[in-house]
Amino acid sequence: MRLPVVIHTIGAFLRFFSIAFVVPMLVAEYYGERRDALVFLGTGIGSAVVGYLMTRTRRSRTEDLKRVEGLAIVATSWILLSWSAAVPYLFAGMGPIDAMFESMSGLTTTGATVMRDFGDYGRGLFLWRSLTQWFGGMGVIALFVAVLPRLGIGGRQLFFAEAPGPTDEKLTPHIRQTAKLLWSVYAGLTAAQFVALTAAGMPVFDSACHSLTTLAAGGFSPHPLSIAGYDQPLVQWIIIFFMFAAGANFALHYRTLRGELRAFPKDEEFRAYLGIIALSTLLLVIFLRPEVPGLLDRLRHGLFQTLTILTTTGYASTDFQLWNDQARMVLFALMFIGGCAGSAAGGPKIVRQVLIARYTLIELRRTLHPRGVLPVKLGGRVVPDEVMRGVLVFFLFYLLVFAVCTMIVSALGLDLITAITASIACLGNIGPGLNAVGPMANFADLHPVSKIVLTAAMWIGRLEVLTVLALLRPEVWRLATFTQPRE
Amino acid sequence: MRIIIVGGGEIGFELSRELSRDHSLTVVDTDAEVRQRFDALDVEFLGGSGTSADVLQRADVAGADLLIACTGLDEVNMVSCAIAKRLGAARTICFVSRDDFLGREGSVDSVREHFGIERIIWPEAQLAEEIERIVAAPGAIDAEVFAGGRIRLLEFRLEAGSPLTTAPLSALHLPRGALIVAVKRRDTIEIPRGDTRLSPGDKIFVMGTPDAVGEVVPRIWGDEHRPATQLVTIIGGGDVGFRLAQRLDAASGVELRVIERDQRRGEMLAATLRRALVLNGDGTDLELLEAEEIGRSDVLVSVIDNDERNLFASLLGRQLGVRRIITRVSRPANMRLFERVGIDVALSARGAAVGSIVHQIQGGRAHLLALLEEGQATIVEIAVPPAFRPRALMEMKAPPQSIVGAILRGTDVIIPRGPDQIRPQDRLIVFAAANSVGPVRDYFGTA
Numbered sequence: 001m002r003l004p005v006v007i008h009t010i011g012a013f014l015r016f017f018s019i020a021f022v023v024p025m026l027v028a029e030y031y032g033e034r035r036d037a038l039v040f041l042g043t044g045i046g047s048a049v050v051g052y053l054m055t056r057t058r059r060s061r062t063e064d065l066k067r068v069e070g071l072a073i074v075a076t077s078w079i080l081l082s083w084s085a086a087v088p089y090l091f092a093g094m095g096p097i098d099a100m101f102e103s104m105s106g107l108t109t110t111g112a113t114v115m116r117d118f119g120d121y122g123r124g125l126f127l128w129r130s131l132t133q134w135f136g137g138m139g140v141i142a143l144f145v146a147v148l149p150r151l152g153i154g155g156r157q158l159f160f161a162e163a164p165g166p167t168d169e170k171l172t173p174h175i176r177q178t179a180k181l182l183w184s185v186y187a188g189l190t191a192a193q194f195v196a197l198t199a200a201g202m203p204v205f206d207s208a209c210h211s212l213t214t215l216a217a218g219g220f221s222p223h224p225l226s227i228a229g230y231d232q233p234l235v236q237w238i239i240i241f242f243m244f245a246a247g248a249n250f251a252l253h254y255r256t257l258r259g260e261l262r263a264f265p266k267d268e269e270f271r272a273y274l275g276i277i278a279l280s281t282l283l284l285v286i287f288l289r290p291e292v293p294g295l296l297d298r299l300r301h302g303l304f305q306t307l308t309i310l311t312t313t314g315y316a317s318t319d320f321q322l323w324n325d326q327a328r329m330v331l332f333a334l335m336f337i338g339g340c341a342g343s344a345a346g347g348p349k350i351v352r353q354v355l356i357a358r359y360t361l362i363e364l365r366r367t368l369h370p371r372g373v374l375p376v377k378l379g380g381r382v383v384p385d386e387v388m389r390g391v392l393v394f395f396l397f398y399l400l401v402f403a404v405c406t407m408i409v410s411a412l413g414l415d416l417i418t419a420i421t422a423s424i425a426c427l428g429n430i431g432p433g434l435n436a437v438g439p440m441a442n443f444a445d446l447h448p449v450s451k452i453v454l455t456a457a458m459w460i461g462r463l464e465v466l467t468v469l470a471l472l473r474p475e476v477w478r479l480a481t482f483t484q485p486r487e
Numbered sequence: 488m489r490i491i492i493v494g495g496g497e498i499g500f501e502l503s504r505e506l507s508r509d510h511s512l513t514v515v516d517t518d519a520e521v522r523q524r525f526d527a528l529d530v531e532f533l534g535g536s537g538t539s540a541d542v543l544q545r546a547d548v549a550g551a552d553l554l555i556a557c558t559g560l561d562e563v564n565m566v567s568c569a570i571a572k573r574l575g576a577a578r579t580i581c582f583v584s585r586d587d588f589l590g591r592e593g594s595v596d597s598v599r600e601h602f603g604i605e606r607i608i609w610p611e612a613q614l615a616e617e618i619e620r621i622v623a624a625p626g627a628i629d630a631e632v633f634a635g636g637r638i639r640l641l642e643f644r645l646e647a648g649s650p651l652t653t654a655p656l657s658a659l660h661l662p663r664g665a666l667i668v669a670v671k672r673r674d675t676i677e678i679p680r681g682d683t684r685l686s687p688g689d690k691i692f693v694m695g696t697p698d699a700v701g702e703v704v705p706r707i708w709g710d711e712h713r714p715a716t717q718l719v720t721i722i723g724g725g726d727v728g729f730r731l732a733q734r735l736d737a738a739s740g741v742e743l744r745v746i747e748r749d750q751r752r753g754e755m756l757a758a759t760l761r762r763a764l765v766l767n768g769d770g771t772d773l774e775l776l777e778a779e780e781i782g783r784s785d786v787l788v789s790v791i792d793n794d795e796r797n798l799f800a801s802l803l804g805r806q807l808g809v810r811r812i813i814t815r816v817s818r819p820a821n822m823r824l825f826e827r828v829g830i831d832v833a834l835s836a837r838g839a840a841v842g843s844i845v846h847q848i849q850g851g852r853a854h855l856l857a858l859l860e861e862g863q864a865t866i867v868e869i870a871v872p873p874a875f876r877p878r879a880l881m882e883m884k885a886p887p888q889s890i891v892g893a894i895l896r897g898t899d900v901i902i903p904r905g906p907d908q909i910r911p912q913d914r915l916i917v918f919a920a921a922n923s924v925g926p927v928r929d930y931f932g933t934a
Binding site: 369370371372373374375377380381382 | 747750753754756757758761764765766767768775778779
């Protein structure tokens with residue numbers, strides 16, 4: 001691994017990322033929060049300077065980026081960007097650990113917060129919180145690949161290191177073009193939601209924040225009661241629709257918009273997505289009879305909470321911490337599924353769960369027919385063995401990280417349900433869990449070490465585990481060098 | 488007729504043997520070694536490529552009435568036809584074994600037009616289709632469909648206790664729309680009459696609309712109950728096996744197993760087939776057949792590309808208790824042997840293809856639909872000429888050993904009885920013993 005290449009590329013990302021601070025700066029200025037505006041300005045300039053210094057490292061052609069360099073660039077830039085994004089929280093009065101937690105929770109679209117009193121913070125900061133989720137939703141690296149022309153062929157590796165799903169849906173042969181298309185669909189849907197929410201009567205500022213965090217499957221809300229704070233069923237239905245869109249594969253959105261109307265119905269993962277939503281909503285409608293009297297209300301809350309957990313958004317249309325155990329069990333189960341591959345959602349992803357289910361059934365069948373040729377298929381195509389192995393290994397590591405995280409957090413003084421759901425909510429980038437980290441609570445009272453562990457869990461979960469864990473292998477660092485081999 | 492045959496393999500040789508007596512043949516093949524096989528026949532042999540314009544011109548392609556391209560390579564066959572057409576050959580027939588050149592939405596017709604081919608013959612696909620028809624008719628040992636599926640012809644072997652053997656035909660009251668057109672007793676085919684009495688061991692040919700034929704089937708088997716889904720086992724996933732498996736895989740009421748020896752071919756089959764269970768193993772491996780309970784199959788189809796192994800697999804199947812066994816025969820000479828040792832249906836892809844070409848060349852204008860029982864009987868479609876005077880079937884002095892099985896009038900299908908009329912412009916599906924085809928044509932003046 002050539003460290004100069006890594007540092008240079010990350011520096012370029014940081015330099016570009018600094019432009020983003022302009023938006024909250026203007027918003028803060030507009031609302032008369034002069035001090036906050038200056039903080040955003042300073043942070044932006046600071047990031048740009050640091051990024052510029054990093055790009056001063058001698059740079060070789062990035063075209064021949066090695067695999068390990070790609071992984072290192074992606075994994076490290078997520079950390080560095082989260083530090084940069086954390087600076088405004090520091091100036092707003094948070095401690096460094098809290099600021100890092102909030103910032104990583106934003107970029108990874110988790111939506112878990114350490115804010116106790118929402119009144120302490122300015123509007124600029126709330127917009128910044130939502131904006132970081134919006135950048136993280138479609139993937140910051142994907143954004144860089146789309147707009148930074150100099151990444152060249154190496155962009156392909158970076159793109160797939162950030163979103164290493166089992167299926168690589170390519171819309172165009174050029175990864176830059178693909179990244180651009182995905183980002184424009186994403187931006188278009190965000191704009192559509194903003195218009196819809198404003199038309200439904202939500203204040204403009206709130207509409208903007210929610211649109212940014214819905215499409216990102218993020219879940220930050222400027223309202224302390226989340227979506228439950230807007231007691232308008234219409235608003236909730238609009239958000240239901242856009243959460244549903246955020247959890248579906250964006251490549252399929254693009255193909256549908258291009259007139260290929262059968263793109264969604266033909267996709268097996270999408271059909272499974274629909275099935276899971278339908279089943280979960282049905283169960284909630286049944287289980288919630290004591291809590292919610294009206295059938296239509298039950299349907300709305302059932303659907304809303306199903307989608308918010310499944311797509312890993314993490315809003316609350318009501319305080320589901322108060323629901324009965326059966327209903328909360330349904331939500332808990334959803335936490336381990338995630339949205340579709342190629343969507344803004346986190347979690348293990350539906351396609352992986354479909355593949356694992358098929359693999360299991362086929363192994364059962366193999367015991368009956370030892371000589372049978374029994375391939376795992378998806379969409380009529382055979383899934384190659386190495387892909388299947390990758391999926392199984394991913395899930396194994398995912399559960400391992402989840403278990404380790406739960407044990408640490410629990411050992412530091414949380415009850416078991418809180419520890420379990422806090423871990424999966426952070427690893428799966430969902431946001432709220434149950435009990436002490438329920439939708440109306442926050443993560444502020446956790447042990448500082450727990451916060452650090454959960455921050456790491458968000459990072460590992462967002463990059464789908466293996467990208468990060470592979471970098472822990474000692475040979476990666478043994479072979480790291482500052483000098484460049486002559487070309 | 489002047490005929491050029493491109494390709495001196497099995498098919499080329501069979502064709503030459505059938506046609507060399509009445510026509511002047513030129514055989515073109517790159518492999519000069521096959522020449523000696525043709526020395527015994529009265530044909531001209533030309534060493535060279537069938538895709539070379541020069542070679543084709545030496546074979547006087549411009550003066551040829553027909554070019555048949557039947558090498559083992561689809562590409563060569565198609566290009567050869569295209570060149571021959573350009574050089575002035577009157578008609579071309581092309582043998583193919585794959586269909587990937589058609590593309591997903593491509594039609595055979597557009598390919599034919601593009602390459603200047605009059606007729607595409609596809610022996611493996613035709614064999615697969617034929618086997619599928621037999622499998623799809625539970626209990627039947629052979630089956631054909633005509634008029635786009637509106638008419639079916641099924642062949643059954645009667646067993647002791649069949650209700651059809653209890654009374655003469657006229658007293659059986661078969662459903663309207665179904666007709667027993669022929670009976671094969673020992674080795675002779677006869678057209679039954681009202682007083683004919685069927686007996687166990689007879690093979691009968693039932694023609695009619697699918698519904699009516701479906702009503703007849705349970706009466707053939709008596710009280711015996713047929714399962715709703717058939718368990719079908721295919722041994723050999725080659726061209727024919729794969730094609731058949733694809734068709735049966737999509738059919739309802741069939742549970743399919745395919746046994747394929749080659750691991751990678753097996754993987755390809757499993758990747759393509761949606762429901763079928765693909766087993767990796769040898770169809771002659773008794774242990775495998777027993778472990779997978781192949782004996783409980785309703786139909787066993789053995790389509791390995793090797794007569795000996797096919798025969799062995801089929802006999803194992805019979806020993807394990809499979810009721811119906813359909814086997815592919817490559818060498819026509821083996822056909823009779825197979826049926827003698829108890830295989831219900833032995834089919835030959837090349838034999839059928841050669842037979843249909845020979846018939847096309849020698850049969851005149853009446854359209855041959857099928858050859859049955861190794862050519863002992865034929866099904867022909869006859870267009871009744873406009874000048875024909877309408878008359879009832881029973882008034883006609885039709886040639887012996889023939890029977891009108893169906894009348895197609897516009898979109899109607901009539902399975903005729905004595906009083907039904909035959910009118911000009913009707914199209915008739917006629918079942919005739921081999922030596923009666925000529926007289927039938929003469930009678931309707933269509934020869």
